[in-house]
Structures are given as structure tokens and as C-alpha cells.
Amino acid sequence: MTKKLPTILSVSTIAKTRLFEVQAVDLRFSNGEERTYERMTPQRRSSVMIVPIHNDQLVMIKEYAVGSERYELTFPKGLVDKGEEPIISANRELQEEVGFGANQMEFLRSLYSGPSHGYGLMHVFIAQDLYPSKLEGDEPEPLDVVYYPLSAIDDLLASSDFGESRNLSALFLLREYLNAKKS
Numbered sequence: 172m173t174k175k176l177p178t179i180l181s182v183s184t185i186a187k188t189r190l191f192e193v194q195a196v197d198l199r200f201s202n203g204e205e206r207t208y209e210r211m212t213p214q215r216r217s218s219v220m221i222v223p224i225h226n227d228q229l230v231m232i233k234e235y236a237v238g239s240e241r242y243e244l245t246f247p248k249g250l251v252d253k254g255e256e257p258i259i260s261a262n263r264e265l266q267e268e269v270g271f272g273a274n275q276m277e278f279l280r281s282l283y284s285g286p287s288h289g290y291g292l293m294h295v296f297i298a299q300d301l302y303p304s305k306l307e308g309d310e311p312e313p314l315d316v317v318y319y320p321l322s323a324i325d326d327l328l329a330s331s332d333f334g335e336s337r338n339l340s341a342l343f344l345l346r347e348y349l350n351a352k353k354s
Contacts, residue, residue: 175201185209217292219261220248220337222279222345223271224321225301230269233315236335244317244332246341248293249308257294265298267308269316273298279344284337295341297348321349 180197187193192212199205223230223246236243247268251260258276266272277297284291319327324346327333333342 177201180205184212216253217251217257217281217294218248219251219257219264219294219296220246220341221261221265221273221276221296221298222246222341223265223269223273223298223301225271225318227321228318229321229324229327230271230301231317231319232268233317234310235312242315243335244330245335245338248337251294258296261294261296261298263306264308265301266304266306268310268314270303270305271298271301272304274300274302279341279348282337282340293337295344297345324349 177198177200180199181195182197183195185193185195194210194212196208196210197205198208229246231244231246233242234245235241236245247264249260249264249267251257252263255263258278261276262273275298277299279295279297281292281294284293324342328339328342328346333339
């Protein structure tokens, strides 16, 4: 049975900063119940995450994350520019963040991050057949590029330095992708 979507009664801005806007969304559900939800204003701009593989190693970065107030081990990622296809964004971000372009870019799947409170659509790609190519990015400091053996995926999944959910999802997807290629 498909549920009927709630009716949006009103949307108002309750907080706004330079980067974020928070909305109150008044809803009426099909059973008559009404609730107010809060969400980050949907920008409807998706993002990309790239899982680069070079010489049987994952190519990652250490990047400061203000939310956790520490440097996080992560895959290259970034926003899709207006009018840009996600696969083009993925190759651009790869060049900006780790200094490689990819001759082979394969889409794995799209993920939503926190859909209860924001849009957060991220397209995950595997990048292979890498070649040196550096583009200027918008990072405030140089990123540390970290190589991690592809054969040690399980160790990386267990590492406390690698705990961000989108990265974990991408690594699980990569593991399934690699297992399917073996079959």
C-alpha cells in the first residue's frame, strides 16, 4: 500500500546564516495529524564522492571537519556545479583534491545523507586508470593524500579514523563491487 504524502501547510525560515537556512515545515498527514518539522533548506544541489583506486591502493585525503573538530580520513568529494553532470564533477573533484584524473569513472549508486532534515543527495563513483592531473580547488589548506592498500578494506572499515557514514557506505559499496567482479 502506498501512503499518501503529507500536505505541506506552510514553510517559513526560522534561522539563516551565511551557509545555512533552517525552515519550519508545517505538515498535515492523511490521518489528520499535524506536525511541524525542521529542515535545512533544500538547495537541490547534489554532491559526488569518488573512490579512487591507483596501483591496488585507495587514494584518500585527510581533511579538517569542523563538525567533529578533527582531521578525518575521507574519499574526495564535493558539490556538483550548476549545469554540470555528476560524472564530470567527480573527475573535477578528483583532480582538485588528489591530483589525479580518471580515464575510467564508474557510477556505483546515489545515497541520501540525513533525508529527514535535508536533501543531501550524493552520487558515488569508482575512479580507475588514474593519470596525474591537478586542478586548483577551494580548500583552505593543502590536503594530505593518503594511500591505503585495497587488500586491507576490512581494516579500514574497523578504523576509528574512518567513521563518517558516507565514506563507510562507499567502502561497503566498493567491497560489494569488487566481490561481484571476482565472481
